[in-house]
Amino acid sequence: MSHRACVIGAGPNGLAAAIVLAQAGVQVEVFEAELHPGGAARTLELTIPGFLHDFGSAVHPLAVGSPFFSSLPLRDRGLEWIHSPAALAHPLDDGTAVILERDLRDAESSLGPDGKAWRRLMGPFAEHWTELSSEVLRPIHLLSRHPWLLARFGLNAFPSAKALVRRLFRDQRTKALFAGLAAHSFLRLDESLSAAFGVLLGGAAHAVGWPIPRGGAQSITNALCSHLSRIGGIVTTSRRVENLAALPHYDVALCDVTPRQLLRLAQDRLSEGYKRQLATYRYGPGVFKVDYALERPIPWRATDCFRAATVHLGGSIEEIAASEEAMRHGRHAERPFVLLAQPSLFDPTRAPEGRHTAWAYCHVPNGSEFDMLGRLEAQIERFAPGFRGCILARRIFSPVAMEKMDANLVGGDIGGGAMDLRQFLFRPTWRHYATSARDVYICSSSTPPGGGVHGMCGYHAARLALSRLSG
Secondary structure (H helix, E strand, C coil): CCCEEEEECCCHHHHHHHHHHHHCCCEEEEECCCCCCCCCCCEECCCCCCCCEECCCCCCHHHHCCCCHHHCCCCCCCCCEECCCEEEEEECCCCCEEEEECCHHHHHHHCHHHHHHHHHHHHHHHHCHHHHHHHHCCCCCCCCCCHHHHHHHHHHHCCCHHHHHHHHCCCHHHHHHHHHHHHHHCCCCCCCCHHHHHHHHHHHHHHCCCCEECCCCHHHHHHHHHHHHHCCCEEECCCCCCCHHHCCCCCEEEECCCHHHHHHHCCCCCCHHHHHHHHCCCCCCEEEEEEEEECCCCCCCCHHHHHEEEEEECCCHHHHHHHHHHHHCCCCCCCCCEEEECHHHCCHHHCCCCCEEEEEEEEECCCCCCCCHHHHHHHHHHHCCCHHHHEEEEEEECHHHHHHHCCCCHHHCCCCCCCCHHHHCCCCCCCCCECCCCCEEECCCCCCCCCCCCCHHHHHHHHHHHHHHHC
16 A cells, blocks of 8 residues: 655755655645745746846755755756756955866966865866765764764864864955855854864865856756656645645645644644643744845956856954854844855846846844845945945845745745754754654755755655654
8 A cells, every 4th residue: 555745844954755655656745835835945027027036045056966866857848957057156345256277277276385285185086076075964973984984074074164264264355255155154254163164165166166057046946846757646736734634644745844834733643742842942043035136247347257156245353253253143243244145147048138147145043134235235346346236126035035935044044044053953853754653754955954945854864754654
């Protein structure tokens, strides 16, 4: 007799979980509250008709480098990756930019006095990305198939970004480059684990690149949905599930939701102790995001910025550290670290001919209602004088507006929860994907390995559910 499963939420993790179950012969139905599947991996006309904007994720090193996504025939389902000539540009006040080159040898050459140190740091992880990604994109486990590689990663990942930079690099340009990578963590740069994000994203840049999907992040979602349909799964959109009890009987339910939503969905099935554990889960900082429809490309002072789909705007390591320090203490940085994507430079499907799109966001305290538009655009103007004159339209998303678009983005938290050392090991509880109800699992970015479009949270949750079903 075939088992039946439901998945709540059609984000990348929910779809990954559904595919794993369907591959094993389980009858799967996915319920998505919004009109379009994808969660934060959606592409919408957010400003002017004809301008396609990624609501959430835009550049996808962890998607192209995902062990599970890499095993699926997503290219056959229409997914096409576009690589900009350089992975990342980081402009500086002197009118130049430090570039993260995809080729490790080019990176070594471009980083001058720190080139050899950069290669020593990133080389082993770039060269063994398949092994590394299979280890770090899962819960921490005492048994490892690649213990020496994982130990090497841990020695560089667990210190703070500031400590690693002091140990390895001499040039301010290299320090700024690594600080921008580490700031993706939403941690202070003097906190443990902040270096992990810098090492992981840097290694990915050299191993698999920082590509964009042709047509936007929705192309990833569409490819996953298409593959799921081909193997028998069903995705139902505009179907908001308020309580699992309202659904027909399923042998197992996997929930691509955060702890706050899980408490509401499965409240009658969860033990009081488990509900207390979920209630103590801490969410991370939020983002203030702006989508732009542009009359022309952003007028970067440093021409190297035209080579990269991703641009980090933060100046020096000291300035980036000050921005993240302010955010972590509930303040709003005067000069925020800004992450910017300019996909239409490399993908003409995003805008009408001759026009362009861009998105930019900065980190703010969770649930912040402070208007960061002036400060964010001042950072872009600082490195691209005349930027405001390019704007045809903009769409502003405060943390509250982000959550309204996707209930998983609690308070604007795009990472599924605080990623500090205190919450790193047990996310969201010591059970990880399991709950106190044997037929209910959580498979969102609030579980290991955390945020990012990689599907590995859903993959591991579904594997656990299958092992219990078969057992």
